[in-house]
Amino acid sequence: MNSLLNRTLESASRRVEAVLGRLLKAKPEEPASIRKAMRYSLFAGGKRLRPALVAAGAECCGGRAARVLKAGAALEMIHTYSLIHDDLPAMDDDDLRRGKPTSHKVFGEALAILAGDGLLTLAFETAAANARECGLGAADTSEFIRVIAAGAGTSGMVGGQVADLGAEKWKGRLSRAKAGRLLEYIHLHKTGALITASLEAGAILAKASAAQRRALRAYGRAIGLSFQIADDILDLVGDKDKLGKRGSDAANQKLTYVSLYGLERARAEAASLTRRAHRALAPFGARAAVLHELADYIVTRDR
Amino acid sequence: MNSLLNRTLESASRRVEAVLGRLLKAKPEEPASIRKAMRYSLFAGGKRLRPALVAAGAECCGGRAARVLKAGAALEMIHTYSLIHDDLPAMDDDDLRRGKPTSHKVFGEALAILAGDGLLTLAFETAAANARECGLGAADTSEFIRVIAAGAGTSGMVGGQVADLGAEKWKGRLSRAKAGRLLEYIHLHKTGALITASLEAGAILAKASAAQRRALRAYGRAIGLSFQIADDILDLVGDKDKLGKRGSDAANQKLTYVSLYGLERARAEAASLTRRAHRALAPFGARAAVLHELADYIVTRDR
Numbered sequence A, B: 001m002n003s004l005l006n007r008t009l010e011s012a013s014r015r016v017e018a019v020l021g022r023l024l025k026a027k028p029e030e031p032a033s034i035r036k037a038m039r040y041s042l043f044a045g046g047k048r049l050r051p052a053l054v055a056a057g058a059e060c061c062g063g064r065a066a067r068v069l070k071a072g073a074a075l076e077m078i079h080t081y082s083l084i085h086d087d088l089p090a091m092d093d094d095d096l097r098r099g100k101p102t103s104h105k106v107f108g109e110a111l112a113i114l115a116g117d118g119l120l121t122l123a124f125e126t127a128a129a130n131a132r133e134c135g136l137g138a139a140d141t142s143e144f145i146r147v148i149a150a151g152a153g154t155s156g157m158v159g160g161q162v163a164d165l166g167a168e169k170w171k172g173r174l175s176r177a178k179a180g181r182l183l184e185y186i187h188l189h190k191t192g193a194l195i196t197a198s199l200e201a202g203a204i205l206a207k208a209s210a211a212q213r214r215a216l217r218a219y220g221r222a223i224g225l226s227f228q229i230a231d232d233i234l235d236l237v238g239d240k241d242k243l244g245k246r247g248s249d250a251a252n253q254k255l256t257y258v259s260l261y262g263l264e265r266a267r268a269e270a271a272s273l274t275r276r277a278h279r280a281l282a283p284f285g286a287r288a289a290v291l292h293e294l295a296d297y298i299v300t301r302d303r
Helices: A003-023 A032-042 A049-060 A069-087 A103-107 A109-133 A138-152 A157-169 A176-205 A210-237 A257-261 A263-280 A282-298 B003-023 B032-042 B049-060 B069-087 B103-107 B109-133 B138-152 B157-169 B176-205 B210-237 B257-261 B263-280 B282-298
Strands: none
Touching: A003 A049, A003 A069, A003 A282, A032 A069, A032 A103, A032 A109, A032 B157, A049 A069, A049 A176, A049 A210, A049 A282, A069 A103, A069 A109, A069 A138, A069 A157, A069 A176, A069 B109, A103 A109, A109 A138, A109 A176, A109 B069, A109 B109, A109 B138, A109 B157, A138 A157, A138 A176, A138 B109, A138 B138, A157 A176, A157 B032, A157 B109, A176 A210, A176 A257, A210 A257, A210 A263, A210 A282, A257 A263, A263 A282, B003 B049, B003 B069, B003 B282, B032 B069, B032 B103, B032 B109, B049 B069, B049 B176, B049 B210, B049 B282, B069 B103, B069 B109, B069 B138, B069 B157, B069 B176, B103 B109, B109 B138, B109 B176, B138 B157, B138 B176, B157 B176, B176 B210, B176 B257, B210 B257, B210 B263, B210 B282, B257 B263, B263 B282
């Protein structure tokens, strides 16, 4: 990883973890188990990509990273809740994530479901607090919440997960063209929507223009897709130890870029999206240095 | 049911259902199944108590019911998501609710979990839209979201559900005094917190004073507890057909007011809380007529 990106991610990670630690402190008036379960998954070794995107989105538009930490924490909570629910037996039924037992293996299914619910709820409270601290007006505050909810909900991440549920049995049921459209829908929504919402949330807190927000959306859409294609490739060829879970997608014959188009075309598509991401950042000039590096990193990472 | 209360609930129900219908319309760009699952549970015959409380909270403080419909819809979405997740096999494992198959029986567990997640997310987007329409300032908007999140999250409803998870095995493990404190915690949080948040959300949209909000919180706390005690009584003595589910709490030997204190003391406690609810409404005079009737209705209803 390039050193500027590395420094930025590490700094975002350290600062947002301090905020998350404060927000998730045990409270004597609440059952200890629920906050313990929420903390377990929040501090299970994520790279804090979404908080870094919130910070970068703000900085591209002239804002300061230190002012958008709670929004970063909120987006990380939403990401974490989605992983907890996604790992449940009724969904992907994964026992391990990043080499550690998943929430429901440690705390039981009921508490895992509620830990996810609690994180999603706390995310909106935390985001709203950040909007007030940044002095957003009422219309901007409402728009800020709308952007986060749209990225997380049925028009975004939840919609992508629903589409993904049915995608296991695509072979023989869908034409190649239809399978390709379904796959793009899943990729754009399951991961891309929250990535884009993170960038845009940072931009709104920095009182960005409509053109700036549009540019960040185009960038987010491109890296969201390339991120997911890279994930599909990693699932097939990645080192099992580094992944921390078995290559379960490939084993399940799931619909992926690799299973549909083969490894070579998947790599070419990721490269093309990376070029598109760089172009989208043109309006920001040097302020987008980190986002340029991130676009390259996403398709070369080992997870 | 008294006719004023009846008219108010029916009118709130009709109006909020129209809003919910618009908000939950099928969208061509989203998977059809998720909105279908969300609508199934939202339109499964609820009394729309929380929207009525949002409206009543606003009216007590000089606001208009027609201006807080989206907030009512948001609180109903949060209530509905909690029922969907609560009915899951990993939680209460209920096959029926209000005489109809529960979400996971109809749509499968995965989609039921996601329908709950989608409703919770849409609730915050919808609430934020209402804050903008009411012209709240930034600080009030943030406070409005905070109140709803606090009622729904680990300091409220989710916290109550977590405490409830462990309450099945209270016999022999807890002293009567400790079991009593745990029970009050569960009752206050599992139902009371969202009831109180509904009243307060309406009050904030009507730009209520701190004293008005305090009075509504005291009222909400009292009827939240009496509501839950009445529920415990209904679980034991209620007509099974009217309930639409088996008296599963009693069957499971769950910790309830009735199992802990007996029927007579449970009824006396509900009556005492009802008197406290009436007293809390004193500052509002005649504007609180509906809430007075509601306090009486809650302990005499058949569900």
